[in-house]
Amino acid sequence: xxxxxxxxxxxxxxxxxxxxxxxxxxxxxxxxxxxxxxxxxxxxxxxxxxxxxxxxxxxxxxxxxxxxxxxxxxxxxxxxxxxxxxxxxxxxxxxxxxxxxxxxxxxxxxxxxxxxxxxxxxxxxxxxxxxxxxxxxxxxxxxxxxxxxxxxxxxxxxxxxxxxxxxxxxxxxxxxxxxxxxxxxxxxxxxxxxxxxxxxxxxxxxxxxxxxxxxxxxxxxxxxxxxxxxxxxxxxxxxxxxxxxxxxxxxxxxxxxxxxxxxxxxxxxxxxxxxxxxxxxxxxxxxxxxxxxxxxxxxxxxxx
Numbered sequence: 001x002x003x004x005x006x007x008x009x010x011x012x013x014x015x016x017x018x019x020x021x022x023x024x025x026x027x028x029x030x031x032x033x034x035x036x037x038x039x040x041x042x043x044x045x046x047x048x049x050x051x052x053x054x055x056x057x058x059x060x061x062x063x064x065x066x067x068x069x070x071x072x073x074x075x076x077x078x079x080x081x082x083x084x085x086x087x088x089x090x091x092x093x094x095x096x097x098x099x100x101x102x103x104x105x106x107x108x109x110x111x112x113x114x115x116x117x118x119x120x121x122x123x124x125x126x127x128x129x130x131x132x133x134x135x136x137x138x139x140x141x142x143x144x145x146x147x148x149x150x151x152x153x154x155x156x157x158x159x160x161x162x163x164x165x166x167x168x169x170x171x172x173x174x175x176x177x178x179x180x181x182x183x184x185x186x187x188x189x190x191x192x193x194x195x196x197x198x199x200x201x202x203x204x205x206x207x208x209x210x211x212x213x214x215x216x217x218x219x220x221x222x223x224x225x226x227x228x229x230x231x232x233x234x235x236x237x238x239x240x241x242x243x244x245x246x247x248x249x250x251x252x253x254x255x256x257x258x259x260x261x262x263x264x265x266x267x268x269x270x271x272x273x274x275x276x277x278x279x280x281x282x283x284x285x286x287x288x289x290x291x292x293x294x295x296x297x298x299x300x301x302x303x304x
Contacts, residue, residue, distance in 0.1 A: 016168060020124045023174060027123070032174035035121045039241040044129035046243035047115055051130035058135040065140070066153035075150035085159070088151055089210075092159045095142040096209035101220065103139065104204045104286070110275045111250040112137050118246050120233035122196055127171035132247040163209045167192070187212055190224045197230035200293035204286040235276065235284050 020041075027034040077084050103113035112131040119126050143156055169175075170192035178188045187208050195206040205222035208215050215221035224230065238249050254271055261267035266279055276284040 012165070016124070016128065019168075023124050023172060026174065033176075034123050034173040036123055036125070037121055040119055040121050041123075041125040043241040043243055043246060044119060044125040047132070047246060048128035048130055050132045050243060050247060051134075054132045054135060062135060062140055063153065066144075066147050066156070069144055069147040070153055073148055073150040077150040077152070077155075079152050079155045084151070084155070088146070088155060088159050091146055091149075091151075092143070092156065092163060093209050093211045094214060095146060096160075096163060097207050097214040097218075099139055099142040100207040100209065102142070104207070105274050106272055107250075107254065107270070107275045107277070108272050109137055109139065111254060112139065114234065114250045114275075115246050117196060117234055118238060120237060122171060122173055122193060122230070122232045124168065124171050126196070127168045129246075133251070166210050171196075183212075185212065186210060191221075193230045194222050194224050196232050198233050198235055199228060199231050200289040201225070201228065202230060203235070203289060235289070 024036045026032045103109040112133040115131045116129050170189050172189050175189040191206045194202045206215050257270040258267045269277055274285045
């Protein structure tokens, strides 16, 4: 294959790896902040390869579902209209917010999304650590209303691609802060570091893809604090670099918990409740961890 024959997808892959390599060199030279560990990076590459394969295998099913829904659209929206594209930028990000929030608050979707949060490092290679089972559990569902509204499926796929492309550069410690106006309106490395952090004050915050308006509107925004550095990874880290274990460890945990359930209600909550849910209500859910942290901050002698 010649350089001239490379398509846009191939160039994007090359660009991502080039930027990862550049960041790694700058980190190793102590010119920017960050950490790289070879086994962790290779695990992320393995996860991206599996994600690509699963997406290719299931792409036909996704397109078919969108095509069926589009037959029942309410309006005719033209992809030639710049106003349609402007509206889709906002609505796509709104759909992404709810997909992302559900992927953290519902264990069934978290079992797919947890893979992306499993690295204890935060660098550009973390961006390509993507799930293998996302399409299988219906992660495209939040975009269905956009199809029914009348946006052509190809428009949605293109805009979603641009959104994911934007999010690549967010996965870095080398960029401290953007200008204040930019930090207010848009997702930035600082905001996304918070999202990847397992600290109780940060956990399950900043779900937006491109915009931060939804997090500010729905009360899920948290700013990065210089006094509390982000601690990356999971509440309970899995400590493995095996892509297969990374991809399926939470599904295996769900099966174990369901087998231990004493009722159908417990089994249902283990699958569809928040990650960390336990029958006694004391499990390490994000809400419980945050409540404990807030209680600790309110004690005399503890600074908030």
